[in-house]
Amino acid sequence: MNDSLLADPLFGSVLTLGAYAAAIWIYRKISWLHPLISAPLLVYLSLQLGDISFETYKIGGDLISFFLGPATVAMAVPLYKHAMRLRSMLPSLLLGAFVGSAAGLLVNGACVLLFSGTDEFLRSALPKSVTAAVAVDLSSWLGGSPGLTAALTVLTGLFGSVTGPWLLRLCGVKDRISASIAIGAAAHGIGSARLMAESEEQGGLGGFAMAASAVFTPVLLLPVHAWLL
Structure with missing residues (x-):
């Protein structure tokens, strides 16, 4: 995968949001599989299959973490x-x-x-x-x-x-x-x-x-x- 794409903070953010959207869709089909269980698994599988390090993913993943506080409030x-x-x-x-x-x-x-x-x-x-x-x-x-x-x-x-x-x-x-x-x-x-x-x-x-x-x-x-x- 293109290194400049991986270095873009949007990569981790889009991967996280995409995995969660997919997890919601799966949850509607399989009601016992909670989205907060399947979403991390989908992210993990994507990183493994793409041979992407966690540090690379974290560049964009931290953007999602930033909104944890406002979402809680x-x-x-x-x-x-x-x-x-x-x-x-x-x-x-x-x-x-x-x-x-x-x-x-x-x-x-x-x-x-x-x-x-x-x-x-x-x-x-x-x-x-x-x-x-x-x-x-x-x-x-x-x-x-x-x-x-x-x-x-x-x-x-x-x-x-x-x-x-x-x-x-x-x-x-x-x-x-x-x-x-x-x-x-x-x-x-x-x-x-x-x-x-x-x-x-x-x-x-x-x-x-x-x-x-x-x-x-x-x-x-x-x-x-x-x-x-």
């Missing part, structure tokens, strides 16, 4: 549309996000300790239930590996997005508001995007829980940070 729009109806439930929503954040930290830490994970893995895994932009910074603050945290955060979001609604129904959680707060607090932006496909209100609630979790988690991590040091 934009999730507040549907919440704003339903703000009047949800205002009366604000204390319950905040409590749900707080409990979800605390439970995420406890489960993350317990799983690493249970399976005798290393100290670095513990520091990297603790913030993985928060949105990626916050989790990576928290990982650096704790002394973990930001790259490992980013991978764990994406995997957590994918797992929550694919299995979250089913697991909640299995546990008897049928209320849409409760389910939305749970998924938003546990599976951050990826889970909230999954909720947006259900309804605008649920997507907004998931975004609210994600934002609240991004505030609560650093506060909850303060005593953990002191203990680790």
Whole structure:
């Protein structure tokens, strides 16, 4: 492939968007294959078949990553549309996000300790239930590996997005508001995007829980940070 084409930032961006569009089409045909699973696989296969290095792809891929922040903030729009109806439930929503954040930290830490994970893995895994932009910074603050945290955060979001609604129904959680707060607090932006496909209100609630979790988690991590040091 032409080297000048590969060096163009548009190459990585177009490849990413094209893979996602193809993944959406596949999802309509195969409902169990989540687009956020098939899209990375399509990008990986394209790079392997074209003998293209990840560093070359990343030149344009970083452009897509840049819009992660604005896209996350934009999730507040549907919440704003339903703000009047949800205002009366604000204390319950905040409590749900707080409990979800605390439970995420406890489960993350317990799983690493249970399976005798290393100290670095513990520091990297603790913030993985928060949105990626916050989790990576928290990982650096704790002394973990930001790259490992980013991978764990994406995997957590994918797992929550694919299995979250089913697991909640299995546990008897049928209320849409409760389910939305749970998924938003546990599976951050990826889970909230999954909720947006259900309804605008649920997507907004998931975004609210994600934002609240991004505030609560650093506060909850303060005593953990002191203990680790």
